[in-house]
Amino acid sequence: MPAHVEQLAMQYRETLLEDVIPFWERHSVDWEQGGYWTCLDRDGRVYDTDKFVWLQARQVWTFSMLYTRCEKREEWLRIARNGADFLATHGRNGHGDWYFSLDRQGHPLIQPYNVFSDCFAAMAFSQYGLASGDEQACEIARQTYERILCRRDNPKGQWNKVYPGTRPLRTLAVPMILANLSLEMEWLLGQAQLEQTVAETVKEVMGAFLDPERLLMYENVSPDGDHVDCFEGRLLNPGHGIEAMWFMMDIAQRLGDQALIGRAVDVVISILEYAWDCDYGGIFYFLDGEGNPPLQLEWDQKLWWVHLESLVALAMGYALTGRQECWSWYERVHDYAWPRFSYPVHGEWYGYLNRRGEVLLSLKGGKWKGCFHVPRALFLCWKQFEALGETTGV
């Protein structure tokens, strides 16, 4: 049993509340036009003003969640509202589908080709509705959830480039996000809907996408859950697989399913063993399951969210099972990630390191990195360690 869990809890809490959240409060809020700037350089300088719906929604979620679960600070709710109002006014087309990106003023730039924009919007409005009690927000969350279910079988619609029939593939991201979204929206959707979606998604994730011999998560499989020998079919995204596993632990904990918890922990360990860079440390971004050259040129880079999701999964796995492997892997990832990604001088974490762990891009936020993975992981790790400290009385 690690002796310093309370110290860890404090490290996560302080970094969240005194370093990361202040960075976004100070630099990202566009009080004039609404919404948030997410393209922020090392010191918070705004270098691009476009507004990407994934990140707008995720920041609404983060500030609402902090208001709901951490502390009732009016400033947090006001920041959440600034994004929620902007999205409600500008974010959707006539069918209620969410654009991928908008310009600073809210004019649409990229069409709603990506259903994950809708998933993050639903999460955002559900959490903001919970925080604010705003009935219109709840209605937007419900409408968006309905549209996601309608679009589920062909999420890209007219923008889908895959020729039908030749090589059908299912993708891990869909059940993963539905599992997470349903938990998020339980309070709006009710128990019955939740139970059904959760049962389906657990079966899919742990059945179709998990290789039962290697205990690795595949990103894409055939409709029957078989491996397909092509770039997409061989693709492993270790951080994604690990994130899926803490979603599973979260669900298993509610269901009281110890076997599922144990299985998810096994998978986390086995992904880490496969994807850890023995030469330079850190977790690879993409790998080919057969050891072939992956398609992604950025395969060997070390990404912030991959390491943060691993810290969450390992802290949670340790809290739920007490397994020593979880703890030694936790320490290894912690010792790699904290000194390289965190940057107390200006706040927030770097996002992208090269294979050697050197800063590859000076940004703290961009098109894909916003106010989401860092604060969510810091919050979850804080709470895991806090609870561990309480139960053990250390």
Place this chain on the structure above:
Amino acid sequence: MPAHVEQLAMQYRETLLEDVIPFWERHSVDWEQGGYWTCLDRDGRVYDTDKFVWLQARQVWTFSMLYTRCEKREEWLRIARNGADFLATHGRNGHGDWYFSLDRQGHPLIQPYNVFSDCFAAMAFSQYGLASGDEQACEIARQTYERILCRRDNPKGQWNKVYPGTRPLRTLAVPMILANLSLEMEWLLGQAQLEQTVAETVKEVMGAFLDPERLLMYENVSPDGDHVDCFEGRLLNPGHGIEAMWFMMDIAQRLGDQALIGRAVDVVISILEYAWDCDYGGIFYFLDGEGNPPLQLEWDQKLWWVHLESLVALAMGYALTGRQECWSWYERVHDYAWPRFSYPVHGEWYGYLNRRGEVLLSLKGGKWKGCFHVPRALFLCWKQFEALGETTGV
């Protein structure tokens, strides 16, 4: 004047004919199902059998071009035919638009969302028609060219994700490829069509996309040719700009336009000065024109085609102007590229190095690298140095 141009001519000729072409002859031809495998590892092992239309077409072009311009080897024509027949049978949908990719047997995998597939197909069938005298091939080239002109203003069709009107952008790739394609197809299209297209494209490339103060090529500009302050609008792709400049020199040479040649050489030098990595050598893949973090995670990698296109542009620039800067830059790029990319043990060049110039992916071919940039550049440099040797009598 460099003393060893004949030795350089020989180095390029030998590498082309005894190293690179044999690699593709030995490992890439699928005599059974037609077409080519392009996913080849370091030693030529096939690690994926999908057939990407860009690369199928480019390989047809390369073997046809070698047959036409280098030597009438029947084997080369037979290899070209193996790809041309496969593409003619499987490559197009009902409108005559070219799919992006096919499986090994030729079933379509990815829809014709990308008009560059059509451009490379037109180049391939034109060159193969010239080599073989096959009238059906010429007809396919002409039909494809017509479809490209029809699709020119909205090349992605239904797959275009840009919301119309908010931020219209023109992209350098379109006039560049039309310039090159029109030269390629001159013998099929006739002089009048050629002259018109060439005049338009030179004006576009050297007018709209060239920043006249910085002498840098931008990838995307507004319809009026202005810079747009967004990720796409700030994007520089140095290798692409340099490739465009040797297309311009090629055209200028035919037109006898010395001013255009001089301007193109100025731009090549100025791009190299901006994009050369002073710490580790080599040319960056992507840069932001304002020095902001670029969107592309692979921005600092060193790519084979970027360096080969630079060698072509510098050899051509030197041959056309005798400018000393061309020669010193040629030597610098040569000394960087040859020892790092070329790999005489198994043949062909590596494609992807990390910033430090170490091999990032072991592949010799993949989804984007096939039998095209290496042999074309080796052929062109060989011919430049051969001609230089003859004129100077060294």
